[in-house]
Amino acid sequence: MMKVAVLGASGKLGSVISDAVDAADDLDLVARIGSRDSLETLVETGAEAVVDVTTPAAVMENLRFCIERGIHAIVGTTGFDEERLATLRGWLDEHPRVGVVIAPNFSIGALLMMQLAAKAAPFFESVEIVELHHPTKADAPSGTAQRTAALIADARREAGVGPVPDATTTALEGARGAEIDGIHVHALRIRGLVAHQEVVLGGVGETLTIRHDSLDRASFAPGALAGLRAVPAHPGLTIGLEHLLGL
Amino acid sequence: MMKVAVLGASGKLGSVISDAVDAADDLDLVARIGSRDSLETLVETGAEAVVDVTTPAAVMENLRFCIERGIHAIVGTTGFDEERLATLRGWLDEHPRVGVVIAPNFSIGALLMMQLAAKAAPFFESVEIVELHHPTKADAPSGTAQRTAALIADARREAGVGPVPDATTTALEGARGAEIDGIHVHALRIRGLVAHQEVVLGGVGETLTIRHDSLDRASFAPGALAGLRAVPAHPGLTIGLEHLLGL
Amino acid sequence: MMKVAVLGASGKLGSVISDAVDAADDLDLVARIGSRDSLETLVETGAEAVVDVTTPAAVMENLRFCIERGIHAIVGTTGFDEERLATLRGWLDEHPRVGVVIAPNFSIGALLMMQLAAKAAPFFESVEIVELHHPTKADAPSGTAQRTAALIADARREAGVGPVPDATTTALEGARGAEIDGIHVHALRIRGLVAHQEVVLGGVGETLTIRHDSLDRASFAPGALAGLRAVPAHPGLTIGLEHLLGL
Amino acid sequence: MMKVAVLGASGKLGSVISDAVDAADDLDLVARIGSRDSLETLVETGAEAVVDVTTPAAVMENLRFCIERGIHAIVGTTGFDEERLATLRGWLDEHPRVGVVIAPNFSIGALLMMQLAAKAAPFFESVEIVELHHPTKADAPSGTAQRTAALIADARREAGVGPVPDATTTALEGARGAEIDGIHVHALRIRGLVAHQEVVLGGVGETLTIRHDSLDRASFAPGALAGLRAVPAHPGLTIGLEHLLGL
Numbered sequence: 002m003m004k005v006a007v008l009g010a011s012g013k014l015g016s017v018i019s020d021a022v023d024a025a026d027d028l029d030l031v032a033r034i035g036s037r038d039s040l041e042t043l044v045e046t047g048a049e050a051v052v053d054v055t056t057p058a059a060v061m062e063n064l065r066f067c068i069e070r071g072i073h074a075i076v077g078t079t080g081f082d083e084e085r086l087a088t089l090r091g092w093l094d095e096h097p098r099v100g101v102v103i104a105p106n107f108s109i110g111a112l113l114m115m116q117l118a119a120k121a122a123p124f125f126e127s128v129e130i131v132e133l134h135h136p137t138k139a140d141a142p143s144g145t146a147q148r149t150a151a152l153i154a155d156a157r158r159e160a161g162v163g164p165v166p167d168a169t170t171t172a173l174e175g176a177r178g179a180e181i182d183g184i185h186v187h188a189l190r191i192r193g194l195v196a197h198q199e200v201v202l203g204g205v206g207e208t209l210t211i212r213h214d215s216l217d218r219a220s221f222a223p224g225a226l227a228g229l230r231a232v233p234a235h236p237g238l239t240i241g242l243e244h245l246l247g248l
Numbered sequence: 249m250m251k252v253a254v255l256g257a258s259g260k261l262g263s264v265i266s267d268a269v270d271a272a273d274d275l276d277l278v279a280r281i282g283s284r285d286s287l288e289t290l291v292e293t294g295a296e297a298v299v300d301v302t303t304p305a306a307v308m309e310n311l312r313f314c315i316e317r318g319i320h321a322i323v324g325t326t327g328f329d330e331e332r333l334a335t336l337r338g339w340l341d342e343h344p345r346v347g348v349v350i351a352p353n354f355s356i357g358a359l360l361m362m363q364l365a366a367k368a369a370p371f372f373e374s375v376e377i378v379e380l381h382h383p384t385k386a387d388a389p390s391g392t393a394q395r396t397a398a399l400i401a402d403a404r405r406e407a408g409v410g411p412v413p414d415a416t417t418t419a420l421e422g423a424r425g426a427e428i429d430g431i432h433v434h435a436l437r438i439r440g441l442v443a444h445q446e447v448v449l450g451g452v453g454e455t456l457t458i459r460h461d462s463l464d465r466a467s468f469a470p471g472a473l474a475g476l477r478a479v480p481a482h483p484g485l486t487i488g489l490e491h492l493l494g495l
Numbered sequence: 496m497m498k499v500a501v502l503g504a505s506g507k508l509g510s511v512i513s514d515a516v517d518a519a520d521d522l523d524l525v526a527r528i529g530s531r532d533s534l535e536t537l538v539e540t541g542a543e544a545v546v547d548v549t550t551p552a553a554v555m556e557n558l559r560f561c562i563e564r565g566i567h568a569i570v571g572t573t574g575f576d577e578e579r580l581a582t583l584r585g586w587l588d589e590h591p592r593v594g595v596v597i598a599p600n601f602s603i604g605a606l607l608m609m610q611l612a613a614k615a616a617p618f619f620e621s622v623e624i625v626e627l628h629h630p631t632k633a634d635a636p637s638g639t640a641q642r643t644a645a646l647i648a649d650a651r652r653e654a655g656v657g658p659v660p661d662a663t664t665t666a667l668e669g670a671r672g673a674e675i676d677g678i679h680v681h682a683l684r685i686r687g688l689v690a691h692q693e694v695v696l697g698g699v700g701e702t703l704t705i706r707h708d709s710l711d712r713a714s715f716a717p718g719a720l721a722g723l724r725a726v727p728a729h730p731g732l733t734i735g736l737e738h739l740l741g742l
Numbered sequence: 743m744m745k746v747a748v749l750g751a752s753g754k755l756g757s758v759i760s761d762a763v764d765a766a767d768d769l770d771l772v773a774r775i776g777s778r779d780s781l782e783t784l785v786e787t788g789a790e791a792v793v794d795v796t797t798p799a800a801v802m803e804n805l806r807f808c809i810e811r812g813i814h815a816i817v818g819t820t821g822f823d824e825e826r827l828a829t830l831r832g833w834l835d836e837h838p839r840v841g842v843v844i845a846p847n848f849s850i851g852a853l854l855m856m857q858l859a860a861k862a863a864p865f866f867e868s869v870e871i872v873e874l875h876h877p878t879k880a881d882a883p884s885g886t887a888q889r890t891a892a893l894i895a896d897a898r899r900e901a902g903v904g905p906v907p908d909a910t911t912t913a914l915e916g917a918r919g920a921e922i923d924g925i926h927v928h929a930l931r932i933r934g935l936v937a938h939q940e941v942v943l944g945g946v947g948e949t950l951t952i953r954h955d956s957l958d959r960a961s962f963a964p965g966a967l968a969g970l971r972a973v974p975a976h977p978g979l980t981i982g983l984e985h986l987l988g989l
Contacts, residue, residue, distance in 0.1 A: 109865050110948040117858045117952070124850050124989075126439040127383055133448070136374055136413040142420065166383040167437050169424060173389065176425030177416060177432055185424055187434035190414050192373040193450035193710060201380070203440035206961030207851040210953040211858070216687060216710050220947030248865075356618050357701040364611045364705070371603050371742075440957060453714030454604040457706040458611070463934060463957055467700030495618075620933040621877055627942070630868055630907040636914065660877035661931050663918060667883065671910060671926055672917030679918055681928035684908050686867040687944035695874070697934035 002029045005229055006048040008063050009055035011035035014077065014221060018052050021222035028229060040066045050232060052225050053078050061085060064101060068092045073100045075228040075242075077107055077221070079144075090238050100232040104242040107221035107228075111145055111198070112243045114213035118200040119152040121209055123160035125202040128153055133189040133197040141177050141188040145198060153200070154182035252476055253279035253295040255310050256302035261324065261468060265299050268469035275476060287313045297479060299472050300325050308332060311348060315339045320347045322475040322489075324354055324468075326391075337485050347479040351489040354468035354475075358392055358445070359490045361460035365447040366399040368456055370407035372449035375400055380436040380444040388424050388435040392445060400447070401429035496523045499723055500542040502557050503549035505529035508571065508715060512546050512601075515716035522723060534560045544726060546719050547572050555579060558595060562586045567594045569722040569736075571601055571715075573638075584732050594726040598736040601715035601722075605639055605692070606737045608707035612694040613646040615703055617654035619696035622647055627683040627691040635671050635682035639692060647694070648676035746970055747773035747789040749804050750796035755818065755962060759793050762963035769970060781807045791973060793966050794819050802826060805842060809833045814841045816969040816983075818848055818962075820885075831979050841973040845983040848962035848969075852886055852939070853984045855954035859941040860893040862950055864901035866943035869894055874930040874938040882918050882929040886939060894941070895923035 005022050009015040010033030023030040031046035032038075036055070040063065043051065050073040053063050057080030067074050069092070081103050093099060106112055122128050130153075132146040164183055178187040196215040201208060224242050231245035239245065252269050256262040257280030270277040278293035279285075283302070287310065290298065297320040300310050304327030314321050316339070328350050340346060353359055369375050377400075379393040411430055425434040443462040448455060471489050478492035486492065499516050503509040504527030517524040525540035526532075530549070534557065537545065544567040547557050551574030561568050563586070575597050587593060600606055616622050624647075626640040658677055672681040690709040695702060718736050725739035733739065746763050750756040751774030764771040772787035773779075777796070781804065784792065791814040794804050798821030808815050810833070822844050834840060847853055863869050871894075873887040905924055919928040937956040942949060965983050972986035980986065 108948055110943075110945065110950045113862050113865060113950055117862065121854050121858065124854060124987075127437065129436045129438060131378060131434065131436070137415045139415050139417045141416045141418070165437075166439060167424075168384045168386050169388045169435075169437065170386045171388070172424065173426030173428065173433075175427030175432075176423035176434065177414075177419065177427075178423030178425060178434060179420030180422030180424075181420070185422075185436070186420075187378065187423065187425060187436065188416075189376045189378070189432070189434065189448060190374065190412075190416065191376060191448055191450035191455060192413060193453055193455045193708075193714070195710065201436060201438055202851075203438035204851065204961065205964060206440055206956065206958030207849055208438060208440045208955045208957070209851045209854055210951075210955070212951040212953070214687075214949045214951070215947065216689065216949070217947030220687070220945070223946060246865075355701055357696075357698065357703045360615050360618060360703055364615065368607050368611065371607060371740075440955075440961070442957065449604075451604065451714070452717060453709065453711030454602055455708045455710070456604045456607055457704075457708070459704040459706070461702045461704070461934075462700065463702070463936065464700030467698065467934070470699060493618075621931065623930045623932060625872060625928065625930070631909045633909050634912045635910045659931075660933060661918075662878045662880055663882045663929075663931065665881045666918065667920030667922070667927075669921030669926075670917035670919030670928065671908075671913065671921075672919060672928060673914030674916030674918075675914065679916075679930070680914075681872065681917065681919060681930065682910075683870045683872070683926070683928065683942060684868065684906075684910065685870060685942055685944035685949060686907060687947055687949045695930060695932055697932035700934055702932060702934045 002027060003229065004029045004031045004047050004049045006032035006034055006043055006046060006051045008034050008051050008053045012054060013218060015054045017218050018054065018222050018225050021226055025226055028226065043072060044070060048072055050074065050229050052229065064089060065092060068096050068099050068101065071096065071099055073232040075102050075104060075225055075232060077104055086238065093237055098236050100235045100237065102228055102232055102239045102242060102245060104228060106145060107224040107242065108215055109224045109246065110213045110220065111215065112248055114198060114211055115149050115152055116243060116248050118149060118211050119156040121202055122153040122156045123162050125204045125209065127165045127203040129185040129201050131187045131189065131199045131201065133191060133194050135194050136190040136192055138190065142179050142186045146186050147181055149200065150181035150184040150186055153184055249274060249276045250476065251276045251278045251294050251296045253281055253290055253293065253298045255281050255298050255300045258282035259301060261465060262301045264465050265301065265469050265472050268473055272473055275473065290319060291317060295319055297321065297476050299476065311336060312339060315343050315346050315348065318343065318346055320479040322349050322351060322472055322479060324351055333485065340484055345483050347482045347484065349475055349479055349486045349489060349492060351475060353392060354471040354489065355462055356471045356493065357460045357467065358462065359495055361445060361458055362396050362399055363490060363495050365396060365458050366403040368449055369400040369403045370409045372451045372456065374412050374450040376432040376448050378434045378436065378446045378448065380438060380441050382441050383437040383439055385437065389426050389433040393433050394428055396447065397428035397431040397433055401431055496521060497723065498523045498525045498541050498543045500526035500528055500537050500540060500545045502528050502545050502547045506548060508712060509548045511712050512548065512716050512719050515720055519720055522720065537566060538564060542566055544568065544723050546723065558583060559586060562590050562593050562595065565590065565593055567726040569596050569598060569719055569726060571598055580732065587731055592730050594729045594731065596722055596726055596733045596736060596739060598722060600639060601718040601736065602709055603718045603740065604707045604714065605709065606742055608692060608705055609643050609646055610737060610742050612643060612705050613650040615696055616647040616650045617656050619698045619703065621659050621697040623679040623695050625681045625683065625693045625695065627685060627688050629688050630684040630686055632684060636673050636680040640680045641675055643694065644675035644678040644680055648678055743768060743770045744970065745770045745772045745788050745790045747775055747784055747787060747792045749775050749792050749794045752776035753795060754959060756795045758959050759795065759963055759966050762967055766967055769967065784813060785811060789813055791815065791970050793970065805830060806833060809837050809840050809842065812837065812840055814973040816843050816845060816966055816973060818845055827979065834978055839977050841976045841978065843969055843973055843980045843983060843986060845969060846889065847886060848965040848983065849956055850965045850987065851954045851961065852956065853989055855939060855952055856890050856893055857984060857989050859890060859952050860897040862943055863894040863897045864903050866945045866950065868906050868944040870926040870942050872928045872930065872940045872942065874932060874935050876935050877931040877933055879931060883920050883927040887927045888922055890941065891922035891925040891927055894925055
């Protein structure tokens with residue numbers, strides 16, 4: 002049974018993931034580590050893998066500690082730029098058996114939504130993205146919507162598909178959304194919603210719509226657990242849980 | 249049986265409405281009048297009411313002819329500003345038995361969507377509009393979306409409801425849509441679609457969505473026919489079919 | 496400030512409503528009463544109104560106690576048949592200033608969904624209901640779906656609208672759903688969902704869809720609070736919060 | 743430029759496909775063949791491939807004629823059972839360069855919807871299918887829904903996923919739909935609709951919905967044309983356009 006510790010266990014997401022690891026028959030939760038706890042606990046408890054859901058300020062130090070001690074990591078923390086990724090690759094070169102997965106999204110449903118949308122996009126003339134979130138979210142469009150637009154634009158370019166048709170000549174001001182890499186994104190902010198996204202694709206006489214609804218933070222646990230189970234077989238740096246899950 | 253003529257009968261919409269009048273048991277289609285036909289045909293055939301689906305350039309002359317001869321009119325043609333409406337009221341004052349209905353939308357479904365959305369809007373903190381059309385449409389957002397936003401904003405003001413919540417602080421460029429009277433509107437342009445609109449309302453823990461899908465021009469006929477049946481009982485100028493249909 | 500007590504306050508729904516009453520500026524939560532607490536607390540604390548979210552076994556005794564002491568009640572508890580309602584009317588006849596509201600649904604969104612669907616139903620040839628819930632729900636279709644079907648069937652009968660069109664001649668077995676009063680209801684049970692319902696209406700060339708999504712038990716609080724504020728002005732027995740809310 | 747004939751060209755679908763072949767730059771429409779026309783026209787015009795959208799009574803004779811003369815066929819006609827497929831394989835064994843594609847569905851959107859749903863199904867606990875059609879359709883559920891259910895059931899079995907959760911203990915009568923291979927299917931019949939299908943998948947805290955809307959028969963042409971372009975490279979019998987299109 003794999004021994005797992007959660008870094009950032011006192012946060013909302015960390016708490017959900019800790020409980021899910023604890024409840025899993027094939028995983029052994031050995032430590033819930035908060036910001037005031039020592040990383041030495043990882044060594045004392047014999048942790049073989051961690052889930053890191055801490056902060057951009059803390060995550061690099063955490064990962065150096067883990068990599069040097071042969072502990073795998075599934076990382077939900079944000080803020081990884083090219084420089085940080087290069088640093089991680091350097092550390093991993095010296096410890097080639099360790100696996101680190103940078104996972105901007107733990108939701109299997111969101112990952113599938115992006116993958117399926119990118120797969121379908123070259124088969125349709127038109128595609129636009131609508132993302133819907135609670136009105137206390139500060140950024141628009143969402144990071145997931147921006148990644149989806151980039152994946153779709155890449156897939157269409159690779160397949161040699163031209164730009165989406167658009168005859169708009171008159172327009173008004175003030176829309177919340179964006180055009181990203183030629184793909185229109187619309188951002189709704191509605192009380193009562195959690196995190197939702199719809200990709201609308203259309204060709205002559207038909208449309209295909211792929212929608213993901215995240216209703217509860219609990220949706221992030223299954224992806225984190227699946228990542229833990231798969232990471233020992235994926236040494237080195239992996240960007241995106243989808244590469245471990247066979248999506 | 250009411251004798252009905254269609255002005256603009258050679259256009260696509262005029263053709264659909266002419267066929268529907270022809271097929272109705274309680275209406276008698278006496279003339280399909282195209283742009284080259286004389287209005288005198290109305291007199292010769294004894295038309296009691298017309299449906300006008302011509303052009304902004306032709307419609308005022310048509311209506312003067314009808315009003316002066318006691319012929320009711322259901323008008324789907326666009327381009328009515330305050331000046332034109334005042335002119336119509338002047339003509340109707342002199343012929344007080346005649347009814348003229350300016351109907352920006354013949355679709356009963358679209359009218360209901362707008363009415364229901366305006367009725368529901370004061371009960372929710374948040375509301376946004378998503379309109380979806382084929383990519384050859386030149387204007388964005390659609391006229392229907394703009395009217396819906398105005399109706400919703402009016403209903404909320406009247407009920408004393410404050411502005412919708414929105415914490416967006418970072419934003420990107422290029423969205424297709426608008427903020428109209430404080431209400432966000434998003435405009436999608438997708439091949440394969442016809443004319444669709446969704447109003448998303450949200451309060452604590454719940455959302456209400458009202459969606460209208462127009463899949464075929466045939467959807468415009470039932471509203472025009474219902475208008476014809478009701479117009480004799482509604483002399484003077486009426487703006488909006490909804491006032492005749494008891495929506 | 497109205498003094499309010501919650502009966503059944505230790506349950507999940509009772510807890511949410513107690514917290515919402517507590518947080519409201521114009522309501523004073525004077526008691527959270529669980530199954531082991533004495534109703535005398537209501538008298539001691541001077542409660543002017545209660546929300547009852549207890550059990551069918553307890554609710555009648557609770558209501559008799561309240562009515563006899565002049566305490567208004569908003570009742571979310573289920574299990575009211577004609578006999579129980581007649582009993583309540585008898586008690587209220589002797590205390591004509593007291594208001595009791597039997598509210599099968601506290602969600603303003605769900606109430607609006609039902610009202611709007613019933614209003615729209617006579618204008619369309621076709622209408623069907625799709626309800627979607629979590630897979631641990633024991634009854635199918637949901638009570639809300641059954642009430643919606645009955646409201647729609649009533650509205651169509653009253654308007655003289657005929658039966659919905661259906662040419663199905665071959666069919667398979669095992670569907671989860673029902674035909675209620677001539678209206679087809681479909682019941683989906685999907686992990687991850689909470690409580691959702693969609694009414695799909697259709698006429699020539701167009702459809703209208705009204706959808707309610709309940710994502711969180713918190714959605715039941717605003718209706719209960721609005722009921723509390725309105726009940727003093729509605730003495731006697733009222734069935735359905737919608738009559739107090741002007742929906 | 744490939745010389746193409748359409749068999750069943752006087753039907754609605756045949757007419758749409760003939761026009762699309764005619765309009766394509768890389769295909770040459772050499773014959774529109776109706777039920778009274780001779781198959782010899784195929785030889786006279788030098789047709790290299792046909793699209794057959796005729797009737798179950800006519801299709802086998804058409805295919806024998808084509809296979810014996812080295813003419814490829816894309817077949818949208820229904821009614822193929824194991825016996826007919828075996829017969830076709832026998833004929834094709836003697837003419838190994840000829841390709842015949844039995845295509846129960848020409849819509850690329852519908853094919854993608856089925857493929858994506860089958861791909862996603864093993865990752866979610868729950869899955870159900872909702873299909874929506876016009877109310878003059880005689881069979882329920884649709885053939886597409888039945889195929890989708892079978893594909894989903896296969897994919898889940900192969901992945902070792904257990905049955906969908908369902909706690910329903912009380913149920914009513916009369917639902918239109920089915921349980922197919924353990925997958926619930928719901929069939930809506932609504933005036934104004936054409937052909938639509940939604941697959942709803944759900945896991946802890948999240949759902950994924952894949953929806954296909956077919957609004958116009960024109961949506962069947964692109965799949966037929968793509969099939970024509972690919973069939974020379976796919977000799978023998980192929981069941982399903984998806985195998986030629988790289989979906």
